[in-house]
Amino acid sequence: MTTVLVTRPAGAADPLVVELEARGYRVSAVPTVVTRPLAVSWPDLAAFDWVVVTSAAGVQALPAIPGGPRWAAVGESTAGALRARGATVDLVPSEANGAALADSLPDPAGKRVLLVRASGADPDLPAGLRARGAVVEEVTAYETVEGPAESTGMLRDALGDRDVAAVVFASGSAVRGFVKLGGGTALPAITIGPRTSLVARNQGFQVIAEAAAPGVAELAATVAGVIPAVKPAGPHRPRRLRTRAAVRALVRETRVHPGQLIAPLFVVSGRGRRFEIPSLPGHARLSPDLALREAHRFAGLGIGGVLLFGIPDAKDANGSGADDPAGPVPETLRMLRDEGLPLALIADVCLCEYTSHGHCGVLDGEKVDNDASLPRLASAAVAYAQAGADIVAPSAMMDGQVGALRAGLDGAGFRDTAIMAYASKHASSFYGPFREAAGSAPSFGDRKSYQMDPANAHDALREMQLDADEGADILMVKPAITSLDLLARARQRFDLPLAAYQVSGEAAMIEAAAERDWIDRQGAILESLTAIARAGAGILITYFAADAAAWLQPSR
Structure with missing residues (x-):
């Protein structure tokens, strides 16, 4: 826009x-000229044959609009201001200037004429009227201030806009005020006459256009005639x-590759067991043998890794199943390790x-005991490492959990x-489907x-x-879509790899909207993953890993 x-x-x-x-x-x-009222001892306006006004400021200064005199205005703008106050305007000259007004006043000889004007106004109007016998x-009703100090900053700011195409002047005073304020003469000028x-x-201005007649509509039309409202693209x-x-593909700045994707897997004990998760379409709790089959599919798609969550057969107050070597996570890890699949094996630690x-x-009562929890988390991490995990991912958000895991792993x-630390994990409303899947509410x-x-x-x-200080190798944010700003800031601050977890609630929202044909499912999934990567994540944990990897396969 111009x-x-x-x-x-x-x-x-x-x-x-x-207009x-x-x-x-x-x-x-930016007013480069302003008017300020002056104290006036007004004569009786009704005693005059004519009252002549040369600006809207003069109209505003009038104490009243009495009956009796006839009214003359220098131009249509002034005439409009008079009419707004209830006056009947008898004369508006064809040219809006003092000389034209003096020549246009009918039969002025001997007539009493009151001239309401500004200080320092041109003498041509009163001189012309007197020459004709009036x-x-x-009455000097107001002063004209050229280049008011209060407009200095406004003009400086306005001239800083690179899209300013022209300056419009409606008086010589405005021109002089513009220059006085330091405006310079580089802008092309459009004038009222x-x-x-x-x-x-x-x-020193280049005048590129001049209104054919005085008035707001004419001046606006003149601007429109020489300056397009919308700039051409250039x-x-x-x-x-x-x-x-x-x-578009050639210049794409952010690229998502299947190798960046991590697929969550929920594992249970036994063989041949599969329990669908209603709130996560396409996902199920799987026994290790079925999880292995799913991992083969992931590897074939080029997915980077799997993140395992275990659901034990029994639970207790201390979570003793977390570090059970015979639990579903260690058993699945051993099977995956023996299979030699090109997948990073990651175990959630919570x-x-x-x-x-x-x-x-x-x-401890109804309070989570931070320090008593750390050895339990470290023991679980060691159990997963023994079973073949490449990476352990503490998600409990206990203070010192990364240091506890590092010490436990090194000691073993x-x-x-x-x-991979769940470093920034929000108490979020987006975890509902996961808690159903893991039975962890x-x-x-x-x-x-x-x-x-x-x-x-x-x-x-x-x-x-x-x-990072405690020894994390990868930093994760969770949920992803509400942490994009954190990812961007972390990318500037840390040299470690960054991961983001597109959590179950994020996936559920996309699935629900796509099911109702409100959004394009594939487009929404790939756009959301691209946004997470653009914000700074190099590792994307997502329930859409398999679908996204299939879509991202290079075309042949």
């Missing part, structure tokens, strides 16, 4: 501003790189799936087992005393820093 700089005294309230905006322009309104009394054009040229056309799919109360640590001889209270407040970005970065 910007036009208007310099009239009324600023943003000026009718010219309204130009209605025509599609952006208008910067008895003229002048010949006299203003003369002043503008004398000041040499910068970003659409050139969007013309064809091949070109107690919530294994405790009868559903909290992520052991309890698993120095090469990496830690708390039996009382909530997890807000250990999971993070989603409102706290500084807290999130602090948690990431603490986990």
